[in-house]
Amino acid sequence: MESLRGRLLIAAPPLVDPNFDRTVVLMLEHSDDGALGVVLNRPSETPLEDVLPEWRTLATEPTQVFVGGPVSPDSVIALVRGTPLGTPLESFVPILEDLGTIDLALDPLDLGAALDDLRVFVGYAGWGAGQLEGELDADAWFVADLERTDPFSTAPETLWRTVLRRQRGRLAMFANYPADAGAN
Secondary structure (H helix, E strand, C coil): CCCCCCCEEEECCCCCCCCCCCCEEEEEEEECCEEEEEECCCEEEEEHHHHCHHHHHHCCCCCEEEECCCEEEEEEEEEEEECCCCCCHHHEEEEECCEEEECCCCCHHHCCCCEEEEEEEEEEEEEECCHHHHHHHCCCEEEECCCCCHHHCCCHHHHHHHHHHCCCHHHHHHHHCCCCHHHC
């Protein structure tokens, strides 16, 4: 299978795992060894300024810390758009064009003016070797292209429907799938 790095996984309804129901996952890594991504549409109740106040001014609204997934909830991943000018090359890991991750141990004042967006995630979505491929074969996920605004959506609560609506054909109809299919 071709790498899904830089693409979106959209949870197919109804995904049984509550960690991923109606989620949109940006794939950060995907290889024969496994896959890693962050859930783009699960803001937490924790304001970024409570945990990383020095990064608050660079954060995109909403400025809460986001729940990136159920794996390693103590880990932190910072997703950025732009080219951090003053950043050592090893501290910025590109994913697609000017989208990448950055080391939060850096001083944000040293980044330069080219950083456009920042979002901080705790935890991540992870799959072992062959696990994601099995879920894709079972139709648990739809795969879609990333649009520039997706990782930093100012309305993350609508991202699942938004991404599905812009798809072609039968995939777009899933945007209207009710939250509780049993209530119909």
